[in-house]
Amino acid sequence: MPKPPTGTVTPASIVEAMKAATHGPSGVRASFARGQCVRGTYLPSDRAKEITKCRSFTTPSRVLGRFTVDGNLGAADADRRMLRGFSFRLGSNGHRSDILTQSAPVHYARTPAQMLGFLEARMPGPDGNPDPAKVAAFSAANPETLHQADHVGARPPTASFAGTTYWGVHAFPATNAKGETRFIKFKVSPVGGDLVLSEDEARAKPADFLHDDLKIRIAAGDVRFSLMALLDRPGDPVMDVTIRWPDEDHREAVRLGTIVITRVAPNDACDTALFDPANLAEGIGPPPDEIFAARSTAYGLKLLA
Structure with a gap:
């Protein structure tokens, strides 16, 4: 069991807190540890070049991806409280980009200090559970940290990795061939639409059903997603990952291309090729928010491997 953090805000202390709060053993990812490569x-679509000159998004390429479930390693796939994730790498040598997305459009903390406080409030006590009073007190003082859980809790359990919408919570500066730069958010939409379960259906599912379902769907035929770019408007909160852009679900979006998943790969292929959010080819810049900077450092130090 990792030691609880000391309160010093560093990428390493945040990763230690993540593992302590979720009972994560050493040698595994601090978040989204259970997954399938x-x-x-x-x-690419015909419109991708309007948004970015980044060759990761404007040229055809192979894809390496990983579907995941966050939370405790022992949590069931049907647990609606757990985020689902989809990380993927586009492009080839010299113009590769790694994009990390999740099944909620916001993060649970605005700054690394707030992220550490959120995790510390949820440290397990002697009985193995967090203190509800500490969680309630922190949430009352930091109401924006509940936005992610509110979004997840309002949605029915997902029926398939292949039928889940995934968001990139950060605002990326995208520059096209004309030198025009604007912020975009990534959204990965299943071509067949979202697939959900009733509460009774979820309770009847086996613990690893999402992983089994994915393998069955890929064996029966490919799994497709539209990679979308949500376009910014003046005044959008590009520095705060705990809140959505106004009218985000109905604003202008451009389809950058289609991701086609064709086969299951050995998980060590993704363990070896760590997805690094700072790995961005020319034409897509790093987001300006504090959480991205901390996340980039943590992955660079391989703290989340």
């Missing part, structure tokens, strides 16, 4: 292809 996949391979496929990416086909």
Whole structure:
């Protein structure tokens, strides 16, 4: 069991807190530890070049991806409180980009200090559970840290990795060939639409059903997602990952391309090729928020491997 953090805000202390709060053993990822590696292809749309000159998004390429469930290693796939994730790598040598997305459009903390406080409030006590009073006190003082849980809690359990919408919570500066730069958010939408379960259906599912379902779907045929770019408007909160852009679900979006998942891959392929959010090819810049900077450092130090 990792030692609880000391309160010093560093990427390392945040990772230690993540593992302590979720009972995560050493040698595994601090978040989204349970997953399945996949391979496929990416086909750009005719409009991708309007948004970015980044060759990761404007040229066809192979895809390495990983579908995941966050939370305790022992949690069931049907647990609606757990985020689902989809990380993927586009492009080839010299213009690769790694994009990390999740099944909620916001993060649970605005700054690294707030993130550490959120995790410390949820440290397990002698009985193995967090103190509800500490969680309530922190939430009352930091109401924005509840936005992610509110979003997840309001949605029915997902029925499939292949039928889940995933968001990139950060605002990325995208520059096209004309030198025009604007902020975008990534959204990965299942071509067949979202697939959900009733509460009774979820309770009847086996613990690893999402992983089994993915393998069955890929064996029966490819799994497809539209990679979308949500376009910014003046005044959008690009520095705060705990809140959505106004009218985000109905604003202008451009389909950058289609991700086609064609086969399951050995998980060590994704363990070896760590997805690094700072790995961005020319034409897509690093987001300006504090959480991205801390996340980038943690992955660079391989703290989240």
